[in-house]
Amino acid sequence: MSSIPRNPTQTGVGLRLPHIEEAVATHPPAGWFEVHPENFLSNPHALELLQDLSARYPISIHSVGLSVGSASGIDRTHLARVRAMVDRIDPILVSGHLAWSTHQGEYLNDLLPLPYTVETLAVVVRHLHEVQDGLGQPFLLENPSCYVGFAGSTMTEVQFLNELVDQSGCRLLCDVSNVHLSAHNMGYDPRAYLNGLPADAVGELHLGGFTLEEDAGTPGGGVLVDTHDTTVAPAAWDLYAYAVTKFGPKPTLIEWDNEIPGLATLLHEAAMADAVIARVLAAEVTRAVTG
C-alpha cells in the first residue's frame, strides 16, 4: 500500500523540466509536485524520472492542453494520452483551465478567454463530462487570468463557475493570483469573487507571480499579466490569507514557468504559503478560544 499522502498539508511547487533531474537526485523538501502533462508526453526520459518521483512525492497533473472551452471539441487523442499518464503516475489531483486553446485542428498554445453564455456553459459542461469520463476521476477547473471579457456575456465568471460545478460535478482549483489579477484588470472586488465561489468545491489553490504592464489605450493605467516569472506579490499573499480563511487549508501550489529560478527559491515561496496557513489557523484558534 502506498504511503504517499493523498491530501498533502505542506505547500507544493510546480515541477518543470529544468529541475527534474535535481529533484530525483536530491529529494528536496517539497510537500508535493505538480506537472504539466504536455511537457512529459513527448519526453519519455522525463516521464521515467517523474515516475521515480511519484514513489516518494504526491504528484498532481495539471493540463494546459485539454481545452474544455473549445467549440470544436475535445482532442480525444490527447485526452487518451493524458489518461495513460494518469494511470502511470497515480496523481492525487488532475486539473485544467476554464479556457480554450484548440481551434479546428490548431493548438494556439495559450489559455484564451470565453464568453460566459448559455451556449458556452453547455459546451464546457459537455466537455467536462467527457474529460472526467475519459480520465476516470474528478477534474478540477482553474479560474482564468483575464485581460478582456465579452460584451455578450450573460453571466459573471463566478456564476458561470457555480453552474459548471452544479451541472458537471467538477471541482475547482482557485488560482488566487489569477483572482487578484483578473479583479484588477476587469474592475471587480477579488474578495467578493472568492465569497461567491462554492467553497465545498474548492480542492486546490494556486499562487504565481504576475507583472504590471502599461495598459494599451489607458495612459498611466496598468494591466497585470500572468507571467509566472517572479515571486508572489504582497497583494496576492493577502488575498491568499483570505482564501485560506474562506476555504480552509487546501493543497497549495507555487507556480513559476518563465525565468525559472533555482528550486530553493520555489521552496522558499512554498514555505511562505505554509506560514500564511499557520498564521490563519492560529488566528482562528485564538478567536475560538477567546470567544
Added chain:
Amino acid sequence: MLSLAEVQSQLRNAVVSGDVAAVAPLLVGGQDPSGRLGIHRRHYEASLLAAIMGRFPATSWLVGTPWLEAAAADFVRQCPPTAPCIADYGRAFPAFLAARPGREGVAYLESFSEMDWQLGRLSVAVDLPALDVAVLAAVSPETLLDVVLTVQPGTYYAEAMWPIDELIGLYLSDAAPEQVTLAESPVRIEARGARGKLRFSRIASGDFRFRLAVSQGTPLGAAAERAALCDRSFDPGRALAALFNEGLVSDMNVTLSGAV
C-alpha cells in the same frame, strides 16, 4: 451575439494573424480591449518562437540566429501547432526552411535541420528491453520472412548527399571552427539516443537499406530484398543477427500468421 465557434474563429485570427478588427467590437476590458489581446498574441508568438529555436540549436549555429529567428517567426504565423505537446512542434520546419529564400548556398540545410530535430527526439528517448536473438528460434523458417521487428524508439536513419554527421559532430564538440569546408559525399547514418546520450555511425548501403526498412515496419523478407537490390554483397543472416546483438530490437511480430 455570434456563436461560440464564430467568436473563437475571430479570436484565433487575432492571435495568430493580428487581425483584431472583427473581434474588437465583442470585447470589454480597459479603454482598449483589443489592445489587450496583444498580450495573448505576444505569448503565442514568443512561446512558439522559443520552442522552435530550442528545437533547432545546431541549425541556429549553422545559419545564424537572426536568419533562423526570422524564419521561425514566419513559420509560427503560417503553421500553428496541431497538438498540445509543444515538444513535437517543428516537425515540418526543415521543409519550410528549405523552401525559404536566403540560404540557397546551404544545399544540406533541410537534411541537417531534420537531423537537428531528430536529435532532440533521440536525446529524450528511453531504450526498451532488447530482445535476444534466441527469440528467432521460435520462428519457423517459412514464417521468418514475414516477421516484423520493432526497433528501439531512439533510432533514426538518415541518408544525405553531404556529410551532415560531421557538421553535427562539430556543433556538439566544444571546438567548432569559424569556417568549415564540406565536400559533397553521400552518407548513410544511423543515430541512436537514450536518456541524454547520443551516438552516430555510418553504415554500408545494404545494411542501411535493411535497417531503414525494418525500422519502418517492413517484413524481414521484403527488407532483405531492398537491401540486396542496392548491395549485392548484402548478407541477410549477418545483418539480422547484428540488429539483435546491438540491442536494437524491442519487439517482434509475424504479419501473416499472428503474433509469435
